[in-house]
Amino acid sequence: MAEYEPHKEDRFTFGLWTVGNVGRDPFGEPVRPRIEPARIVRRLAALGAYGVSLHDDDLVPPTADAAERRGIVAEFRRVVDGEGMRVPMTTVNLFSDPVFRDGALTSLDPGVRRRAIDKARAAIDLGVELGADIFVLWGGREGVETDAAKDAREALRLYREGINALTRYIRDRGYPTRIALEAKPNEPRGDIYLPTTGAMLAFIATLDDPDIVGVNPEVAHEKMAGLRAAHAIAQAQDAGKLFHVDLNDQHPGRYDQDLRFGSDDLKGAFFVVRALENGGYQGPRHFDAHAYRTEDEEGVWEFARGCMRTYLILREKVRRFEEDAEIQGLLQEARAGGKPRNERLDQLLVDLLLGVR
Ligand code: GCO
Ligand code: MN
Numbered sequence: 001m002a003e004y005e006p007h008k009e010d011r012f013t014f015g016l017w018t019v020g021n022v023g024r025d026p027f028g029e030p031v032r033p034r035i036e037p038a039r040i041v042r043r044l045a046a047l048g049a050y051g052v053s054l055h056d057d058d059l060v061p062p063t064a065d066a067a068e069r070r071g072i073v074a075e076f077r078r079v080v081d082g083e084g085m086r087v088p089m090t091t092v093n094l095f096s097d098p099v100f101r102d103g104a105l106t107s108l109d110p111g112v113r114r115r116a117i118d119k120a121r122a123a124i125d126l127g128v129e130l131g132a133d134i135f136v137l138w139g140g141r142e143g144v145e146t147d148a149a150k151d152a153r154e155a156l157r158l159y160r161e162g163i164n165a166l167t168r169y170i171r172d173r174g175y176p177t178r179i180a181l182e183a184k185p186n187e188p189r190g191d192i193y194l195p196t197t198g199a200m201l202a203f204i205a206t207l208d209d210p211d212i213v214g215v216n217p218e219v220a221h222e223k224m225a226g227l228r229a230a231h232a233i234a235q236a237q238d239a240g241k242l243f244h245v246d247l248n249d250q251h252p253g254r255y256d257q258d259l260r261f262g263s264d265d266l267k268g269a270f271f272v273v274r275a276l277e278n279g280g281y282q283g284p285r286h287f288d289a290h291a292y293r294t295e296d297e298e299g300v301w302e303f304a305r306g307c308m309r310t311y312l313i314l315r316e317k318v319r320r321f322e323e324d325a326e327i328q329g330l331l332q333e334a335r336a337g338g339k340p341r342n343e344r345l346d347q348l349l350v351d352l353l354l355g356v357r
């Protein structure tokens with residue numbers, strides 16, 4: 001149906017690393033070839049996306065010298081502009097290089113911490129060059145397998161120092177950049193520090209420059225922690241800190257799956273969409289997910305279309321939920337002190353989602 005076709009106004013974005021995922025997993029080698037960034041931009045533009053996000057290393061190989069970097073960035077900008085696309089967010093890869101295996105900003109080794117800060121600063125520069133005003137910081141290696149190796153209080157102190165160095169850099173340069181911290185409970189570390197969005201929000205209050213630091217809640221990460229993604233988003237909104245969002249899905253209790261948005265839990269996804277749409281969120285609807293490992297490139301575009309289509313269908317369901325006289329009547333009654341009719345309300349929602357209402 002045409003009404004579920006994505007358009008630029010819907011502000012859908014994808015990480016280059018998401019549709020570009022080659023299907024490697026801890027047990028198996030890649031199953032599909034890398035897709036060049038320019039091709040990703042063109043294909044996503046044709047599908048109705050608004051833009052792309054990227055890690056520094058997704059675009060510029062870490063081995064590139066200054067001249068190569070300039071050439072790659074200029075060419076990429078040409079393609080992005082030519083397609084009417086945007087790059088609203090960049091992020092930094094502080095997890096792939098073996099040097100970061102025992103932490104980047106929280107490494108006990110000052111030399112490693114310095115490298116992490118330098119790399120993050122360069123990724124912030126790259127974002128500014130590409131017109132991004134959000135910088136996502138996901139501390140994938142900021143954790144431990146054993147607390148014998150690091151004291152959690154010390155790690156938090158180092159983490160704070162690292163983020164303070166980045167906000168100082170942003171202020172000194174006069175950049176418009178705001179940092180969005182992304183929490184995850186585990187993978188690739190046994191335990192990652194600040195494992196939930198709620199933990200990140202409390203931590204932000206301890207920073208030197210909390211105004212330009214917010215959160216990037218990820219649906220799957222909250223679910224990995226056994227929590228409700230829509231509640232994490234609500235708490236971030238309540239604190240004025242929802243700077244960005246990572247949409248995907250996850251079956252609780254499994255490995256980190258990065259499933260297509262809405263593919264595991266439609267009701268949970270409905271409430272995520274409702275929180276974003278009703279909560280005044282103006283930022284990108286960013287998908288951080290990837291296609292099943294069974295897929296070839298055609299399946300990857302099918303996956304990307306599916307993320308956006310499901311979001312748009314759920315957005316329409318949200319509208320109908322808010323306009324449904326019986327549902328709204330029951331909520332009004334509850335607000336007026338009437339008895340809760342939660343079974344009835346939930347079944348009405350199920351009917352709505354299943355398309356019989
Ligand atoms: C993951 C994370 C990453 C980050 C990305 C941006 O579970 O691997 O969600 O995809 O979002 O690295 O910093
Ligand atoms: Mn993730």
Ligand code: MN
Nearest residue numbers: 182218246288
């Ligand atoms: Mn993510």
